[in-house]
Amino acid sequence: MSIAQQQQTPQSYVAATPEPAVMRAIENLSYEWARSIDENRLEDLAGLLTEQCDYKIASRFNTDRGLPLAIVHIRSRSQMRDRITSLRLANIYESHHFRHMVSGVQVIGKTTEGWEVRANYSVIRTMEHNGAMEIFSCGQYRDEVVFEGQTPLLRRRHVLFDSRAIATLLAYPL
Amino acid sequence: MSIAQQQQTPQSYVAATPEPAVMRAIENLSYEWARSIDENRLEDLAGLLTEQCDYKIASRFNTDRGLPLAIVHIRSRSQMRDRITSLRLANIYESHHFRHMVSGVQVIGKTTEGWEVRANYSVIRTMEHNGAMEIFSCGQYRDEVVFEGQTPLLRRRHVLFDSRAIATLLAYPL
Amino acid sequence: MSIAQQQQTPQSYVAATPEPAVMRAIENLSYEWARSIDENRLEDLAGLLTEQCDYKIASRFNTDRGLPLAIVHIRSRSQMRDRITSLRLANIYESHHFRHMVSGVQVIGKTTEGWEVRANYSVIRTMEHNGAMEIFSCGQYRDEVVFEGQTPLLRRRHVLFDSRAIATLLAYPL
Numbered sequence: 001m002s003i004a005q006q007q008q009t010p011q012s013y014v015a016a017t018p019e020p021a022v023m024r025a026i027e028n029l030s031y032e033w034a035r036s037i038d039e040n041r042l043e044d045l046a047g048l049l050t051e052q053c054d055y056k057i058a059s060r061f062n063t064d065r066g067l068p069l070a071i072v073h074i075r076s077r078s079q080m081r082d083r084i085t086s087l088r089l090a091n092i093y094e095s096h097h098f099r100h101m102v103s104g105v106q107v108i109g110k111t112t113e114g115w116e117v118r119a120n121y122s123v124i125r126t127m128e129h130n131g132a133m134e135i136f137s138c139g140q141y142r143d144e145v146v147f148e149g150q151t152p153l154l155r156r157r158h159v160l161f162d163s164r165a166i167a168t169l170l171a172y173p174l
Numbered sequence: 175m176s177i178a179q180q181q182q183t184p185q186s187y188v189a190a191t192p193e194p195a196v197m198r199a200i201e202n203l204s205y206e207w208a209r210s211i212d213e214n215r216l217e218d219l220a221g222l223l224t225e226q227c228d229y230k231i232a233s234r235f236n237t238d239r240g241l242p243l244a245i246v247h248i249r250s251r252s253q254m255r256d257r258i259t260s261l262r263l264a265n266i267y268e269s270h271h272f273r274h275m276v277s278g279v280q281v282i283g284k285t286t287e288g289w290e291v292r293a294n295y296s297v298i299r300t301m302e303h304n305g306a307m308e309i310f311s312c313g314q315y316r317d318e319v320v321f322e323g324q325t326p327l328l329r330r331r332h333v334l335f336d337s338r339a340i341a342t343l344l345a346y347p348l
Numbered sequence: 349m350s351i352a353q354q355q356q357t358p359q360s361y362v363a364a365t366p367e368p369a370v371m372r373a374i375e376n377l378s379y380e381w382a383r384s385i386d387e388n389r390l391e392d393l394a395g396l397l398t399e400q401c402d403y404k405i406a407s408r409f410n411t412d413r414g415l416p417l418a419i420v421h422i423r424s425r426s427q428m429r430d431r432i433t434s435l436r437l438a439n440i441y442e443s444h445h446f447r448h449m450v451s452g453v454q455v456i457g458k459t460t461e462g463w464e465v466r467a468n469y470s471v472i473r474t475m476e477h478n479g480a481m482e483i484f485s486c487g488q489y490r491d492e493v494v495f496e497g498q499t500p501l502l503r504r505r506h507v508l509f510d511s512r513a514i515a516t517l518l519a520y521p522l
Contacts, residue, residue: 013206014325020194020368031452032361035466038488060271061302097408097510099468099486101451103275104205118209120273122298124470124486124510128409131511133483135307138273138298140212151362162271162298163305187380188499194368234445235476277449278379292383294447296472309481312447312472314386336445336472337479 016107018115026145027105029152030119034100037172042084045173046077050146054156055080057174060139061164071166072173083173093171095128098136114146114155121159123174137161137174190281192289200319201279203326204293208274211346216261219347220254224320228330229254231348234313235338245340246347257347267345269302272310288320288329295333297348311335311348364455366463374493375453377500378467382448385520390432393521394425398494402504403428405522408487409512419514420521431521441519443476446484462494462503469507471522485509485522 017023029048036044049055058070074080101122109116118140125136139161146155159174191197203222210218223229232244248254275296283290292314299310313335320329333348365371377396384392397403406418422428449470457464466488473484487509494503507522 013202014199017198017202020198023198024365024368024371025362028361028365028454031454034452034468035454038468099470099488099510101275101277101449101468101470103277103449103451104208106202106205106209120208120212120275122273122275124483126486126510131513133486133511135298135309135483138300138307140273162273162300163307165305187376188373191372191376194372197372275449275451277451278382280376280379280383294382294386294449296447296449309472309483312474312481314447336447336474337481339479 013106013108016109016116018107022115022147023107025147025150025152026107026115026117029145029154030102030105030117030141030143033154033157034102034121037098037174038100040097042087042172043081045084046080048154049077049080049157050148050153050155051077053077053080053154054158055154055173056157057159057161057170059164060160060162063158063160071170080173087171091169091171093169096171097126097128098172099124099126102141111144111146114144117141117143117145119143121174137163137166139174187280187282190283190290192281196289196321197281199321199324199326200281200289200291203319203328204276204279204291204315204317207328207331208276208295211272211348212274214271216258216346217255219258220251222328223248223251223254223331224322224327224329225251227251227254227328228332229328229347230331231333231335231344233338234334234336237332237334245344254347261345265343265345267343270345271300271302272346273298273300276315285318285320288318291315291317291319293317295348311337311340313348361454361456364457366455370463370495371455373495373498373500374455374463374465377493377502378450378453378465378489378491381502381505382450382469385446385522386448388445390435390520391429393432394428396502397425397428397505398496398501398503399425401425401428401502402506403502403521404505405507405509405518407512408508408510411506411508419518428521435519439517439519441517444519445474445476446520447472447474450489459492459494462492465489465491465493467491469522485511485514487522 055074057072103120105119122138142158144156229248231246277294279293296312316332318330403422405420451468453467470486490506492504
């Protein structure tokens with residue numbers, strides 16, 4: 001199943017946009033995710049997911065071919081908290097910062113309880129010791145967003161990265 | 175005529191913003207264009223243009239000097255379809271993906287039948303065979319957007335790229 | 349004081365979003381700033397600041413540690429005009445263009461008279477003589493936006509760049 005077949009046609013994209021406040025909240029959720037990572041508030045990410053969730057990072061190459069391998073797969077808030085605790089206490093990596101660019105947040109359809117959302121992202125990594133910057137990753141977010149009261153949450157976020165592998169260690173979430 | 179002279183002053187930019195739903199639709203059109211390319215649904219681009227249109231890719235250097243040379247100039251949906259068919263069937267190029275970042279969509283004025291729109295773009299190219307990423311192009315979209323019913327369409331999209339030339343082949347539209 | 353401590357928690361971000369027209373105007377201000385630089389209309393920047401203002405460019409490294417050193421610090425429109433005049437008349441630098449990507453504009457709170465705003469930015473620099481592109485800077489805008497009538501203005505813009513130093517000369521504002 002190709003990427004194209006998983007997506008709807010341009011004709012249908014026009015109708016999918018929800019009312020302004022909902023659209024704003026969905027955008028804001030994506031921006032808050034990015035800012036939580038970039039400001040090194042990784043502990044806040046769990047609160048942007050639903051209790052049971054599906055956060056996955058997998059390559060475009062694998063996804064296009066229906067190959068299931070993901071490099072990260074998290075299914076609950078607790079698992080995300082666990083991962084961040086591990087990152088803070090146990091993992092060893094060269095100190096660096098991420099900076100997310102999120103572009104083109106689009107609601108492309110309704111799901112049973114929420115919204116099907118797409119966005120492009122790129123992440124620039126800056127090394128702490130010498131300030132060297134490079135494009136660390138780019139790709140697409142494939143999200144399902146649901147609302148608990150006024151609060152938008154990610155029930156699903158699939159991060160599809162364009163390159164075939166992640167150079168060196170992936171410490172922070174994308 | 176310099177770039178500055180083609181643009182309006184900051185005083186007037188405030189008044190130009192259309193009502194929220196129109197603004198959203200215009201943004202969404204730009205995002206849909208980007209996603210159509212990035213998801214390799216190039217056949218869908220023609221449907222985002224008006225039947226008679228003006229899609230042009232030219233350098234900032236030439237445009238600033240009033241030099242007419244463009245590296246792509248398409249004047250109708252049919253011509254766009256023709257180009258995409260050629261790309262699918264005849265062109266030979268190393269397999270790669272594009273990822274668009276579109277930023278700062280602004281409506282800067284009304285035209286007789288539509289809206290004068292600007293946005294910045296950058297495109298990261300990832301090579302299929304080794305996953306190498308680089309900034310392939312960046313620049314500005316200079317669009318006229320018109321509505322057919324509820325559907326926004328590009329009557330004009332001038333892609334002004336900042337570099338003086340495109341490295342290697344330009345296979346996909348920008 | 350760490351970056352995390354300066355920011356609010358995800359719970360509070362949901363409530364902060366202002367009404368749609370205000371949000372749009374705030375976004376548009378950030379985009380207009382970027383476009384003024386990218387279109388080389390640097391003279392227009394002063395008009396996007398309040399008469400007395402606080403425009404500062406400082407590294408994330410220094411800011412995180414409470415170190416006051418900034419590489420640019422401007423406190424009024426006049427000072428900005430002065431700087432741009434100097435750039436046009438006196439400074440010598442290799443000709444180049446900037447292209448801003450601005451992402452994730454978020455209102456994160458109210459101030460006494462305006463709005464506390466965050467956004468991520470990245471700037472791609474293209475050299476005029478050979479078209480070479482590179483990521484010149486990325487980081488975060490930390491703004492206070494106030495309204496004079498319908499017009500949003502920057503009372504404060506702190507540009508926090510991720511790298512520890514700016515390579516070569518910083519000619520244009522970020």
